[in-house]
Amino acid sequence: MARKPCDFDAELQALMNKAKKVKSQKTTQLGELVQVIGADALPVEALAGALLAAVEQSKKTPEAVARWTERGHAFFQQGGKRGKKHAPGDPAPGPPGSNGAAPAPDRAAQ
Numbered sequence: 289m290a291r292k293p294c295d296f297d298a299e300l301q302a303l304m305n306k307a308k309k310v311k312s313q314k315t316t317q318l319g320e321l322v323q324v325i326g327a328d329a330l331p332v333e334a335l336a337g338a339l340l341a342a343v344e345q346s347k348k349t350p351e352a353v354a355r356w357t358e359r360g361h362a363f364f365q366q367g368g369k370r371g372k373k374h375a376p377g378d379p380a381p382g383p384p385g386s387n388g389a390a391p392a393p394d395r396a397a398q
Contacts, residue, residue, distance in 0.1 A: 322335070324368050325363070342356070
């Protein structure tokens with residue numbers, strides 16, 4: 289029984305289209321994150337400077353990334369709302385995986 293020949297060009301094109309879609313989704317999600325946290329109120333230069341400083345600091349002090357990750361996780365556990373206060377008796381956001389918390393956002397785009 290003869291095998292069906294592979295159309296490598298079509299497969300490559302499909303993969304390239306999928307990569308474009310993933311990149312577009314990542315860009316959209318980053319833009320939405322900037323808006324949700326209120327960073328869109330900063331001048332573009334200030335936001336770029338802050339991100340550059342974060343990248344530099346992450347290389348020098350990896351423990352900073354762990355602290356940022358905890359803070360980001362707490363942010364998403366609160367529903368991604370800035371300044372949201374917990375009412376007395378409401379459980380405070382805990383470490384990942386506690387109290388049946390929702391999973392962290394998809395990081396595959398990183």
